[in-house]
Amino acid sequence: MGSTPQPRRGNTRQRIQDVALELFAEQGYEKTSLREISEKLDVTKAALYYHFKTKEDILVSIFDDLNRPVEKLIAWGKEQPRTLETKKELLVRYSDALIDAAPLFRFMQENQAAVRDLSVGETSKKRLMELLDLLKDPDAALADQVRCVSALVSMHAGMFFLKDVDGKVEDKREAVLEVAVGLVTQAHSPDPAK
Amino acid sequence: MGSTPQPRRGNTRQRIQDVALELFAEQGYEKTSLREISEKLDVTKAALYYHFKTKEDILVSIFDDLNRPVEKLIAWGKEQPRTLETKKELLVRYSDALIDAAPLFRFMQENQAAVRDLSVGETSKKRLMELLDLLKDPDAALADQVRCVSALVSMHAGMFFLKDVDGKVEDKREAVLEVAVGLVTQAHSPDPAK
Amino acid sequence: MGSTPQPRRGNTRQRIQDVALELFAEQGYEKTSLREISEKLDVTKAALYYHFKTKEDILVSIFDDLNRPVEKLIAWGKEQPRTLETKKELLVRYSDALIDAAPLFRFMQENQAAVRDLSVGETSKKRLMELLDLLKDPDAALADQVRCVSALVSMHAGMFFLKDVDGKVEDKREAVLEVAVGLVTQAHSPDPAK
Amino acid sequence: MGSTPQPRRGNTRQRIQDVALELFAEQGYEKTSLREISEKLDVTKAALYYHFKTKEDILVSIFDDLNRPVEKLIAWGKEQPRTLETKKELLVRYSDALIDAAPLFRFMQENQAAVRDLSVGETSKKRLMELLDLLKDPDAALADQVRCVSALVSMHAGMFFLKDVDGKVEDKREAVLEVAVGLVTQAHSPDPAK
DNA sequence: CATGAATGAGTGTTCATTCAT
DNA sequence: TATGAATGAACACTCATTCAT
Numbered sequence: 001m002g003s004t005p006q007p008r009r010g011n012t013r014q015r016i017q018d019v020a021l022e023l024f025a026e027q028g029y030e031k032t033s034l035r036e037i038s039e040k041l042d043v044t045k046a047a048l049y050y051h052f053k054t055k056e057d058i059l060v061s062i063f064d065d066l067n068r069p070v071e072k073l074i075a076w077g078k079e080q081p082r083t084l085e086t087k088k089e090l091l092v093r094y095s096d097a098l099i100d101a102a103p104l105f106r107f108m109q110e111n112q113a114a115v116r117d118l119s120v121g122e123t124s125k126k127r128l129m130e131l132l133d134l135l136k137d138p139d140a141a142l143a144d145q146v147r148c149v150s151a152l153v154s155m156h157a158g159m160f161f162l163k164d165v166d167g168k169v170e171d172k173r174e175a176v177l178e179v180a181v182g183l184v185t186q187a188h189s190p191d192p193a194k
Numbered sequence: 195m196g197s198t199p200q201p202r203r204g205n206t207r208q209r210i211q212d213v214a215l216e217l218f219a220e221q222g223y224e225k226t227s228l229r230e231i232s233e234k235l236d237v238t239k240a241a242l243y244y245h246f247k248t249k250e251d252i253l254v255s256i257f258d259d260l261n262r263p264v265e266k267l268i269a270w271g272k273e274q275p276r277t278l279e280t281k282k283e284l285l286v287r288y289s290d291a292l293i294d295a296a297p298l299f300r301f302m303q304e305n306q307a308a309v310r311d312l313s314v315g316e317t318s319k320k321r322l323m324e325l326l327d328l329l330k331d332p333d334a335a336l337a338d339q340v341r342c343v344s345a346l347v348s349m350h351a352g353m354f355f356l357k358d359v360d361g362k363v364e365d366k367r368e369a370v371l372e373v374a375v376g377l378v379t380q381a382h383s384p385d386p387a388k
Numbered sequence: 389m390g391s392t393p394q395p396r397r398g399n400t401r402q403r404i405q406d407v408a409l410e411l412f413a414e415q416g417y418e419k420t421s422l423r424e425i426s427e428k429l430d431v432t433k434a435a436l437y438y439h440f441k442t443k444e445d446i447l448v449s450i451f452d453d454l455n456r457p458v459e460k461l462i463a464w465g466k467e468q469p470r471t472l473e474t475k476k477e478l479l480v481r482y483s484d485a486l487i488d489a490a491p492l493f494r495f496m497q498e499n500q501a502a503v504r505d506l507s508v509g510e511t512s513k514k515r516l517m518e519l520l521d522l523l524k525d526p527d528a529a530l531a532d533q534v535r536c537v538s539a540l541v542s543m544h545a546g547m548f549f550l551k552d553v554d555g556k557v558e559d560k561r562e563a564v565l566e567v568a569v570g571l572v573t574q575a576h577s578p579d580p581a582k
Numbered sequence: 583m584g585s586t587p588q589p590r591r592g593n594t595r596q597r598i599q600d601v602a603l604e605l606f607a608e609q610g611y612e613k614t615s616l617r618e619i620s621e622k623l624d625v626t627k628a629a630l631y632y633h634f635k636t637k638e639d640i641l642v643s644i645f646d647d648l649n650r651p652v653e654k655l656i657a658w659g660k661e662q663p664r665t666l667e668t669k670k671e672l673l674v675r676y677s678d679a680l681i682d683a684a685p686l687f688r689f690m691q692e693n694q695a696a697v698r699d700l701s702v703g704e705t706s707k708k709r710l711m712e713l714l715d716l717l718k719d720p721d722a723a724l725a726d727q728v729r730c731v732s733a734l735v736s737m738h739a740g741m742f743f744l745k746d747v748d749g750k751v752e753d754k755r756e757a758v759l760e761v762a763v764g765l766v767t768q769a770h771s772p773d774p775a776k
Numbered sequence: 777c778a779t780g781a782a783t784g785a786g787t788g789t790t791c792a793t794t795c796a797t
Numbered sequence: 798t799a800t801g802a803a804t805g806a807a808c809a810c811t812c813a814t815t816c817a818t
Contacts, residue, residue: 010801010802012802012803025307027307027310028224028307028308028310029307030222030224030225030308031224031307031308033786033787033788034787034788034789035786035787035788043802043803043804044803044804044805045788045789045804046789046790046791046803046804046805046806047802047803047804049788049789049790050801050802050803050804051802054788054789055787055788055789107307109306110305110306110307110310111304111305111306111307111308112303112304112305113219113221113222113223113225113301113304113305113308114222114224114225114305114307114308116221116222116304129358141369142359142361142365142366142369143369143372143373145359145369146348146352146356146366146369146370146372146373147373149348149351149352149355149356149359150344150348150352150373150377153347153348153351153352153355154340154343154344154347154348157343157347157351158340158343158344158347161343161347162340162343164323165336165339165343167336171336172336172340175335175336175337175339175340176340178337178340179337179340179341179344179377182380183344183373183377186376206777206778227811227812227813228812228813228814229811229812229813237778237779238778238779238780239779239813239814240778240779240780240781240814240815240816241777241778241779243813243814243815244777244778244779245777248813248814249812249813249814398780398781400781400782413695415695415698416612416695416696416698417695418610418612418613418696419612419695419696421807421808421809422808422809422810423807423808423809431781431782431783432782432783432784433783433809433810434782434783434784434785434810434811434812435781435782435783437809437810437811438780438781438782439781442809442810443808443809443810495695497694498693498694498695498698499692499693499694499695499696500691500692500693501609501610501611501613501689501692501693501696502610502612502613502693502695502696504610504692517746529757530747530749530753530754530757531757531760531761533747533757534736534740534744534754534757534758534760534761535761537736537739537740537743537744537747538732538736538740538761538765541735541736541739541740541743542728542731542732542735542736545731545735545739546728546731546732546735549731549735550728550731552711553724553727553731555724559724560724560728563723563724563725563727563728564728566725566728567725567728567729567732567765570768571732571761571765574764594798594799615790615791615792616791616792616793617790617791617792625799625800626799626800626801627792627793627800628793628794628795628799628800628801628802629798629799629800631792631793631794632798632799632800633798636792636793637791637792637793778818779817779818780816780817780818781815781816781817782814782815782816783813783814783815784812784813784814785811785812785813786810786811786812786813787809787810787811787812788808788809788810788811789807789808789809789810790806790807790808790809791805791806791807791808792804792805792806792807793803793804793805794802794803794804795801795802795803796800796801796802797799797800797801
């Protein structure tokens with residue numbers, strides 16, 4: 001927009017990440033070109049390459065930043081007793097993470113194919129599997145295992161799918177959480193050791 | 195494998211669709227080039243243009259063929275009484291459709307961003323919304339509405355997410371169905387008119 | 389130069405090779421861009437890619453075409469008795485090949501670094517070594533081995549180095565040959581079996 | 583290693599030259615980027631520009647340093663009587679220079695195309711021509727002129743070509759020299775003034 | 777029913793170079 | 798002495814699409 005050479009502050013790297021995530025989420029990874037990103041930032045394409053080695057590297061850096069809370073959550077979960085309370089708390093905290101990094105998760109959800117053979121794709125899938133392992137009991141009935149899968153995917157898809165449904169965002173979040181907790185509760189074997 | 199067994203003499207059209215769907219599902223829409231498709235078929239790119247107007251047109255034609263059952267299902271649903279039985283039957287039939295056209299649905303799921311502004315993207319979303327409307331009661335509690343959303347997305351994602359879980363495909367399908375039915379049942383207001 | 393869409397004859401592939409070799413020899417491989425080649429041909433860069441898979445592929449195709457006589461020469465040489473007569477004949481024939489494909493050999497000579505890790509680089513070096521093996525006796529004195537090397541490199545470099553020296557091309561060629569033959573003769577062990 | 587032992591306090595300039603020459607010789611001029619050089623030195627690209635005006639300037643500075651002995655040799659040669667003894671001595675001294683600055687000469691040999699329109703290219707060619715003029719008699723038979731050319735190019739190429747031949751470096755050097763001297767001797771008109 | 781030949785617009789990436797600090 | 802941040806021009810290459818034959 002401006003043509004005055006703004007006193008390049010040191011925040012360019014951050015701005016690239018912000019704009020990139022916005023466009024990636026809006027149009028998809030493949031359909032977002034570096035030209036587009038650089039134009040929106042009013043810098044040249046080459047400037048992007050000063051800050052990031054490749055296009056994928058931009059995505060990786062965003063992912064690394066925003067995904068840290070999920071990693072912490074999983075680490076936390078692994079140290080807790082495998083009680084229903086723990087599971088419920090996992091869902092609550094995961095819900096928070098999902099909302100904090102909504103664009104990233106929306107992006108990951110909608111670009112699974114594009115991202116499959118990128119490093120973030122694999123990492124992301126691994127995280128999801130770890131979370132799942134914290135929720136489900138390995139030798140529960142198949143339907144109960146599905147309930148845990150269902151709880152997770154509902155939290156992901158739910159948030160975006162619900163955009164077209166009336167209601168306050170906070171209410172929707174709670175409703176999604178309630179359903180997820182219900183599913184996990186149902187799946188929880190009340191007395192695993194007996 | 196296709197729904198309507200169109201016995202075209204020259205089966206090239208069909209073969210293009212098959213190979214295209216396979217590659218689209220495997221690598222994503224954007225990352226699959228017409229060159230790739232034509233090479234796998236051992237014809238020239240130009241040949242594709244004899245059978246289809248554009249790349250998108252290939253996708254549309256696949257979608258039209260494979261999605262017809264879902265359209266029929268929705269049409270059927272709209273004529274039924276809005277009972278719990280109807281809803282359960284909807285889920286059962288939808289589950290069948292999902293399995294018959296698994297690659298297509300997997301593709302739609304994993305390429306949401308890529309197809310968002312393609313006609314199939316919109317159509318697909320509309321279908322899903324119509325299905326949802328058949329399952330949920332418009333003025334049910336928010337959580338109950340979420341349960342219906344959850345039932346649907348679980349059916350979609352569930353099938354693919356469960357690939358890494360042990361068990362026979364048929365068993366998994368039934369488990370997914372059981373969970374979906376459970377959610378919809380819970381969401382069904384037992385006496386809407388009272 | 390014209391803008392009238394000339395009736396694309398089927399010789400484009402050949403024309404690409406011709407122009408490419410010309411530019412490669414004139415400016416070097418790295419400094420010759422595909423844009424340059426295509427502009428000189430009045431086609432688009434993409435057209436080059438219809439005929440050749442990569443830039444290197446253009447070079448390889450030229451090399452394959454023009455280097456065939458040398459391959460034949462070596463094959464012939466391997467079947468001859470290792471007499472001085474054979475060696476002289478090898479030099480004469482090699483001199484012919486050098487002149488027939490002068491631009492290519494000039495190119496190879498002046499772009500050794502650029503071509504070192506291209507396939508043509510290795511192939512070319514191998515050919516030269518095979519030729520050398522046909523000229524020199526493996527256990528001759530070191531100086532005699534050098535004489536054979538010298539004969540070969542003199543033929544290569546000589547032709548181009550002599551551009552700035554007066555004289556008819558045919559005379560120069562014969563002079564170079566005379567010197568090369570002299571060197572090889574001197575190096576030839578008159579009675580290897582004694 | 584360098585000719586004039588300029589004991590610059592900050593030795594960065596020297597280090598740049600060393601690394602640059604190493605990479606230029608190894609990979610070629612065009613294929614060696616300033617990024618590569620600076621990374622190998624663990625400084626920034628911009629630092630190179632403090633010491634040298636351009637990429638070419640780096641090459642020029644290396645060339646100027648290492649080529650001085652050749653210039654001196656030519657100046658010396660021009661003052662000597664044009665006897666066979668002088669010519670032999672020229673070859674011996676040139677051989678020394680070649681070995682002292684082997685990487686540079688290897689580089690010049692393998693990158694003729696790349697440096698053709700750089701100043702070093704022209705200078706280098708001029709030096710070679712001057713040397714040649716000291717060796718050959720202007721109105722000798724063509725073949726004798728070729729012998730002198732051959733002596734020179736054999737010294738250049740010979741050293742590198744011989745890498746794949748067995749033998750001690752010192753022996754090879756002497757063998758090359760022997761051959762060169764032989765050629766020049768043969769070319770020397772025994773009684774030019776008579 | 778299909779191909780051979782080509783195009784125009786685009787992609788991600790690299791380069792030598794600049795300049796305020 | 799050097800760097801951090803950026804640029805402009807180029808590069809090799811790919812893509813969906815067209816059209817005469």
